[in-house]
Amino acid sequence: SQQGEEDPQALSIQEGENATMNCSYKTSINNLQWYRQNSGRGLVHLILIRSNEREKHSGRLRVTLDTSKKSSSLLITASRAADTASYFCATGSGSGTYKYIFGTGTRLKVLA
Amino acid sequence: DTGVSQDPRHKITKRGQNVTFRCDPISEHNRLYWYRQTLGQGPEFLTYFQNEAQLEKSRLLSDRFSAERPKGSFSTLEIQRTEQGDSAMYLCASSLIQGFSGNTIYFGEGSWLTVV
Numbered sequence: 001s002q003q004g005e006e007d008p009q010a011l012s013i014q015e016g017e018n019a020t021m022n023c024s025y026k027t028s029i030n031n032l033q034w035y036r037q038n039s040g041r042g043l044v045h046l047i048l049i050r051s052n053e054r055e056k057h058s059g060r061l062r063v064t065l066d067t068s069k070k071s072s073s074l075l076i077t078a079s080r081a082a083d084t085a086s087y088f089c090a091t092g093s094g095s096g097t098y099k100y101i102f103g104t105g106t107r108l109k110v111l112a
Numbered sequence: 113d114t115g116v117s118q119d120p121r122h123k124i125t126k127r128g129q130n131v132t133f134r135c136d137p138i139s140e141h142n143r144l145y146w147y148r149q150t151l152g153q154g155p156e157f158l159t160y161f162q163n164e165a166q167l168e169k170s171r172l173l174s175d176r177f178s179a180e181r182p183k184g185s186f187s188t189l190e191i192q193r194t195e196q197g198d199s200a201m202y203l204c205a206s207s208l209i210q211g212f213s214g215n216t217i218y219f220g221e222g223s224w225l226t227v228v
Contacts, residue, residue, distance in 0.1 A: 033216065042116075042203060042221040043155070088154050090217075099168060100145070100217060102154035 004089045004103030012109045019076040021106040023089035026070065030092050033100065034063060034074050037086045046074070046087075081112045114138070116220035118204050124226045125194055132190045133223045137206030144187050145217060146179055147203040148172065155203055161187060162209070194227045201225070 004025040013019055023032070031050045035043040047063045049056050049072065056063050062075040076083055086107050090100040117136040125131050137144050142163050147155035158177070159169045163184035173179075176194075181187040191198055201224050207217040 035219075040201075040224075043205075043219040045216050045218060048216050090155075099157055099160065101157060102147075104154050 004091055004101065006087065006089060006103045006106040008106060009104070010107045010109070012111065013079060015079060015081055015110055015112050017079055019079050019083070019108055019110070021074045021087050021108070023072045023074070023103055024070060025072075025089075025091045025103075027091075027093055028070075029067070032063075032065060032072050033090045033092070034061075034072075035088045035090060035102075037088065037105075039085075043088065076108075079108075079110045081110050084108060084110045116204055116206050116218055118202075118220040118223045120223060121221060122224045122226075124228060127196060127227050128193055130190065130192045131194060131225060132188055133202050133204075133225075135187045135189070135204030135206075135220060137186070137204070138208075138218060141206035141208045141218075142184070143207040143209060143215075143217070144181055145205040145207075146187070146189050147205065149201045149203055149222070150199075158189075158202075191225070194225075196227045199225055199227045 004023045007022045033048045034046040037043045047058050049063050049065045060077045065072045086105045088102050088105045090102045092100050119134045145160040146158040149155045157170050158173050159179050161181040164181050176192045179189045201222040203222045205217045205219040207215045
């Protein structure tokens with residue numbers, strides 16, 4: 001079963017614009033991770049945010065976490081055609097189990 | 113850092129045959145995960161190991177599936193009597209346990225299985 005759901009399911013923007021993707025989950029978590037996946041490839045880790053953190057940055061990426069709303073967002077600023085990919089959130093929960101459950105993904109297309 | 117390695121990358125097999133996938137995690141990583149992903153879906157958890165111990169198995173992992181991690185190093189995922197519904201990408205990932213609040217998991221490129 002999927003823990004998280006990304007929203008929107010698909011997003012198409014022009015190069016240079018910002019892209020925002022949201023992830024909602026159902027149960028309490030220890031941390032949340034965002035991944036990128038190019039078509040037919042493995043997943044590339046982007047950012048891990050812990051439950052006691054509210055915001056993290058990495059280059060053009062900004063992730064926020066609101067545990068009271070059980071949601072997270074991923075912002076990609078100044079998008080590039082190379083950002084075209086599917087983006088997934090994965091939640092880790094449980095005492096020491098760290099079984100990561102993935103959402104359904106947002107398919108981002110950046111038009112040059 | 114050689115990353116997580118999976119082999120083979122692609123496998124086409126006839127229904128009813130057995131297949132085995134191998135995963136070599138990042139060295140010193142003590143956790144190893146197997147996921148399955150079908151087109152348009154997110155990865156679905158199958159099982160994970162801490163060192164050589166298999167700590168959890170998903171209900172998706174029917175009795176036709178078996179995973180091992182001898183000596184806590186590489187892992188194999190075997191599917192017996194394959195069915196067309198087994199066609200998917202099988203992803204392996206590994207991580208190093210650090211503290212309580214979580215750790216980054218790193219994925220391999222996946223092994224594509226097509227059952228004809």
